[in-house]
Amino acid sequence: MTKVVEMKNITKVFPGTIANDDVNFDLEKGETHVLLGENGAGKTTLMNILYGLYQQEKGEIYINGKLAQINNPNDAIKLGIGMVHQHFMLVHNFTVAENIILGNEPKKGMKIDMKKAIDDVVEVSKKYGFKIDPNAIIEDITVGQQQKVEILKALYRGAEILILDEPTAVLTPQEIEELGVIIDNLKAQGKSVILITHKLKEVMKMSDRVTIIRRGKVTGIVKTKETNIDQLAELMVGRKVNLVINKSKAKMGNEVLSISKLNVNDHRNLPAVKDLSLSVKAGEVLGIAGVDGNGQSELVEAITGLRKAVSGTIKIDGKDIFNKSPRAVMEAGVGHVPEDRHKRGLILKYSLFENAVLGFHNKKPYSKGIVMDYKEIRKHTKDLIEQFDVRTPNDEVMASALSGGNQQKLIVAREISKEPALQIVCQPTRGLDVGAIEYIHKRIIDERDKGKAVLLVSLELDEIMALSDRIAVMYDGQVVDILDRAEATEQKLGILMAGGSLKDEKKEVKDLE
Template sequence: MDKVIEMKGITKVFPGTIANDNVNFELTRGETHVLLGENGAGKTTLMNILYGLYHPEKGQIIVNGKSVQFSGPNDAIKSGIGMVHQHFMLVNNFTVAENIVLGMEPKNGIRVDMGKAINNVKELSDKYGFAIEPKAIIEDISVGQQQKVEILKALYRGADVLILDEPTAVLTPQEIDELGDIIENLKKEGKSVILITHKLKEVMKMSDRVTIIRRGKVTGTVNTKDTSIDELAELMVGRKVNLTIAKKESKAGKEVLRVEELKVKDHRDVLVVKGINLVVNSGEILGIAGVDGNGQSEFIEALTGLKKVESGNVILNGKNISGKSAKYITNSGVGHIPEDRHKRGLVLKYSLYENSILGMHHRKPFSRMFNINYKAVRKHCKKLIEEFDIRTPNDEVNAAALSGGNQQKLVVAREISRNPDLLIASQPTRGLDVGAIEYIHKRIVEERDKGKAVLLVSLELDEILALSDRIAVMYDGKIVDVLERKDADEKKLGILMAGGNLDKKESVNTVEER
């Protein structure tokens, strides 16, 4: 096999932790190789070393048979290595073409030749089967399209090896299929792809080989065709993982949340939530399924006070909270796991203990007279770290220093610890490994069993079907149908998510009639 990358004996140490411990990894030409592991296992660190962002304490990197030492990403790019990070690095108010050619703009004399740039981007896009408009502004296109822009950016710079960090974390099922097609096209062109992921279904579908890392060490490399989801989960976590959720029949109680004819506009002043009616009761999980971009984000932001309500009512425990501030709504008994942990969930420059009490800092025991009771804060944070298995050297490190999955666990831990009447969970397991997903799912079901009302929004149909007691499908800013879980399957939900209708015998009454 023609080896394009060899990493031998790579060791990387951060204060208080060994991120990579004598790791060996190799990539052959034209293969898709998955790096699989728990949150904080050292996968992204290893790839950041390959991309020149970090320098190892020891070890050797060989690219196309030559030993290399990268002083930074530019050296890696010159060696034909490109990386698409989990959180995209795009200029939001630039066009697609401007982002792709940034720093390598074609010139006409001393001026940038944007006409040539647009043509170059279109040719590259067509070559790999990307349906993308070079003149579109980044902030106006979907997350899936933004990811394609990042891939095109790397290809424009001559990448033969493409590293994709959690590439499916923010994609819809349809976009995941598209990504699979793109990867196949890249392989046909002789490119090699490294995927960092937690999603075992996609590992089985997209990869040729899998290398598993656990707590900084390689536990094995297997051919995908010779393994199974259960075996990979065990290699990754170090124990048997229950991939199905054991839960009792729900005992729905009193009405906790009622939404009446809610209308909300987006940042472009366009009406995207178009008169939603919904009820969530205590002791049940109501899941909202839908393709990304159908108003789910704006709907949740309106419920939590982060976006203005144009009209309609949001009633919590009999009290109208529509138009109230986020602080008022939180204090009224709402916990919110936001879909974007960086924008809405954490202050990345704050320590873990400071992040653990965001929104609760004014309450006892954390607040006393005119200052913060740091002893109580740190006791609270250490309890959450232990209970939710947040991998960190200590509670003093900044949130930015944690892996994405451990950041998410911190947010989930904080919101559940509020003991809310209504828990709104938006993409609660985005970027988590199977072990962490198993735990978060268990905790969400426990909240339901304690009599809490849970509103779950997820792009993962498996998650919606596994957790929900009832499923509302959102399309074009409206709830098009609500199904009892026993009546729902992927096929029916897929039809509704695409704007179709079910036979009326298959659907149930709308929630407000329940």
């Protein structure tokens, strides 16, 4: 087959670390090639070099057999390379069409021809099988639709080679299936796709070949048909990985979180949480399952004091925390791993040691009145970095310098170290590799076994089913049912997540009999 990309002996060095060490990678026309590796393995760095965001110290890049000098993204776009980043680069108060044409606007005289722009967007959407409203405002559409806008933006600019960085990290199971169909459509049109991921299920479903990178070096190149999940996990992490969580039966204690008749509005002041009641006990993991956008975010924001609720009660160990400030909620014994690590979890321009004590930086031993005790702070940070295997040259680098997965590890480490009575964990393994997922899942179960209450919110159904003792399903702002883990199946949860009822399922079974 024709090679559309060849990267030969690529080396990239950052201060204190070799991100890519003599890496070879190639992409054939019409294939989906996965770049697989742990957090900080060098996958995104390699693709940022291909897209012109970084320049390599050593090595050559050939596009369609010709040596290419890619100094910036404009060079890459001219060569037919498009990249969809893990954290989308969209203007939130612009429409879909305005975002897609941005920088490439069709003109009518001196003005932008918006009619032509919308027609162009509709045409390119139809061509690749996308269903999207060109007039919708970005902040009003789902994350899955925002990702489609990013892909359309690249296609509108004439991309023949598409790089997707962690494309399934923020998608629901249904959206992941849709993405698979989109990738098949792109390949049918002769496009070539590079996926950066560490989700092994999707690797097996979506790819033709896999290149595995570990600590900056290629450890294997395999055809997907000739491998399996266990082999890929071992190549990626360098050891056997236990993908099944071993946990004993939960020993439930007193009620820690009690919510009654809670009502919360969203950012448009429309009801997002409706008359919701819920409780979480000490020594259990209560998982909240649901398709994104059914009130999970607003529920968590109301509990943690980040959003004012309209009415209802929220209590921790009997203490009222309804509409209290985030600090008061935290001091009442609530830890919070937020779903958006950049917006809520870290201050990206602060060092790791500053981020490691956020929220309790004013407490002993890290604070002596108005003076910070940096010796204690650094000691605490080094402990967390070691325990949670945060890949970093040192604790002085800015949080923005870490890979997404290592940022996530730092947040989880910090929140667990607070030892709260209730740990609220949202998308805990978003953007993590199998080795890190294995470790964080173990830590969540450890917290449960220490008698802590854990409220787990995740879009990963596998994760909800693996960790939870009880599962509450949210649909349209309400808890439609709570199942014991023993009786929960993917099918039952899927019915509830789509707004159905298990009574209907039983009725269907009876009818069949």
